[in-house]
């Protein structure tokens with residue numbers, strides 16, 4: 116406290132000091148007045164809080180904290196769940212929130228408690244009236260409830276009296292977070308300084324007697340923590356008086372820098388002239404790393420022959436980018452020391468390491484559900500979970516599958532890093548002693564005493580898409596100047612479109628990148644610093660325990676990523692490709708007899724991932740609608756199997772109507788569960804089955820008399836508009852959507868708004884509100900992926 120107070124005092128006019136001291140100490144005699152003329156630059160502070168599910172919000176916050184000092188500020192960084200590190204109830208410095216949204220608009224796990232706390236109805240409307248905040252919300256418009264966590268926090272802060280000092284940024288991962296994050300971070304520094312200045316002048320007013328003189332009039336409890344943080348002269352020069360103003364954040368992407376070099380010179384080794392300035396993902400601010408060198412020539416000389424590059428690719432760009440000055444992110448500070456130790460023997464872990472929470476389950480049956488000529492390959496796997504009662508699941512639950520990285524890719528990576536011969540060495544990781552990274556820690560998901568081979572196989576997501584900060588770090592390890600320039604372009608503001616086109620959209624991975632940039636030789640430590648944890652893949656249960664006791668079914672498409680610039684041949688998704696190879700020897704095709712059973716059953720590691728809301732209505736009389744094209748039908752097979760059992764066991768009970776909207780490409784190639792679904796209709800378990808085929812030419816006539824062309828589920832929904840809206844708006848029913856997040860879920864959402872608008876004769880906004888209301892009531896539920 117003394118340190119804080121001294122810090123505070125140092126920035127006070129002498130006339131204020133005795134007043135301040137009076138509040139904090141019994142007598143001014145307790146206070147040692149320091150000579151205010153002594154050179155003591157202590158930067159003003161702000162609080163930086165993040166809530167992050169996959170690490171994006173965290174890495175933006177960490178990047179921000181890292182460069183705060185360059186902006187003359189001290190960032191007090193903390194995760195929202197570490198409540199011992201911050202105290203918003205007493206906070207007088209600006210607070211910056213960076214929060215992502217997960218699942219169906221839920222807060223990330225580490226922000227859950229915070230959101231619960233601020234949502235308490237008992238909090239008064241002036242609870243946070245002392246608080247000045249700015250908020251950056253991360254989300255993905257492919258999913259419903261875009262940026263919902265950020266919006267919830269924002270709404271509550273305002274309801275509780277907090278003042279916003281900078282307009283909220285809503286960054287969309289669907290188009291690239293940086294489109295919003297970059298300019299938002301750029302403007303943040305000025306806004307923080309403006310807020311500090313305003314808060315300081317408010318307090319100066321207070322100390323000048325605008326507030327009462329008596330200590331009693333000051334909230335005593337907050338006094339020891341009062342941080343006046345008046346701006347230093349240099350800070351003041353940088354900031355404008357904000358008078359509570361809020362700056363707007365442009366959503367538009369950046370135009371290329373106008374400072375293109377006048378004369379072109381040959382590509383040189385581009386040192387990031389001023390690599391200071393911006394945090395990992397984005398901000399450039401006063402430390403803009405403006406590289407005033409020329410672009411690579413679009414005419415290259417190959418064996419003496421001039422060749423004009425007509426198209427850009429992962430490896431080369433075209434003007435204007437190739438000729439532009441670049442704003443590149445600051446170099447992320449390295450923070451890990453990694454060494455490899457030769458050991459005689461090592462107790463090697465086999466399979467994933469967190470075995471206590473996982474179950475190794477056999478796969479007694481694997482069936483290909485699609486015909487050989489179908490565009491997609493859908494497989495159904497049956498897991499034998501009879502040995503694990505704790506894996507008992509409900510329809511709507513999903514479970515995680517833990518798969519290793521592909522052995523050939525791990526091997527290639529080892530070769531590429533020049534570490535193949537050391538693959539069985541023990542990896543030792545510790546923090547660099549003098550790292551500048553705030554909150555640096557050894558990744559907690561990497562266990563002790565593992566080999567390099569194990570690290571790359573089970574711990575790191577080597578398939579992950581390299582972020583811009585990673586590209587920036589790779590520049591430092593790239594020898595060839597043309598390749599350095601291209602990597603700089605890809606991580607620059609000006610190169611955002613190329614980054615999206617060649618890295619993000621095709622899901623390029625680091626190995627593919629290293630192959631395209633052969634002069635890049637990163638150390639192992641860099642990979643550990645930048646590659647995220649290898650994540651399990653969730654799958655929805657496609658069965659009911661009542662129908663299949665001790666068994667769990669799931670269905671998936673084998674993901675095929677096409678060839679692209681930087682990837683000469685297509686590749687399969689990690690988990691779906693691995694599962695496909697694993698079960699291939701025992702795979703059954705429709706019509707093929709059951710296997711002889713002599714083959715050893717493949718096994719996988721899995722754990723249950725209960726979903727508390729995506730469940731059939733507990734009241735069996737409530738009608739419900741299911742929308743699940745393709746593999747999105749999976750959980751509804753579980754719903755219907757359960758309903759079938761319930762009907763058998765409760766012959767007297769009243770059951771609500773059930774509707775299923777299913778769609779696929781071709782009736783005879785990829786109509787998943789066709790027989791089972793038609794069986795549900797025959798038995799009365801499924802009241803209405805609406806199916807459409809997007810690539811069959813015939814008019815859709817099935818189950819409705821309309822000659823309209825129904826290609827997608829939303830078209831069929833619209834045809835049943837009156838029934839659907841009746842169920843939702845008059846009969847208190849539910850609607851579930853499962854499957855592709857990118858297009859289908861959005862289209863269905865828009866169609867529902869349109870239907871409500873038409874049926875209720877209300878305007879768009881009102882229709883949206885009604886749908887949002889259904890979501891709040893958990894009667895419109897989504898389980899979507901992609």
Ligand code: FAD
Pocket residue numbers: 513578622652653654655656669670671672674675676687688689690691692746749898899900901
């Ligand atoms: P990765 O190697 O991780 O590559 C995925 C890349 O391929 C991404 O860049 C992505 O953009 C792209 N991609 C293309 N098509 C798809 C696609 N269909 N799904 C995901 N990524 C795609 N999948 C099912 O097939 N059946 C299910 O029942 C199912 N249930 C899920 C439930 C939940 C709660 C969640 C979050 C996801 C679910 N998924 C389901 C998706 C699944 O977890 C995996 O993401 C998917 O199988 C791809 O994994 P992969 O390792 O093979 O691909």
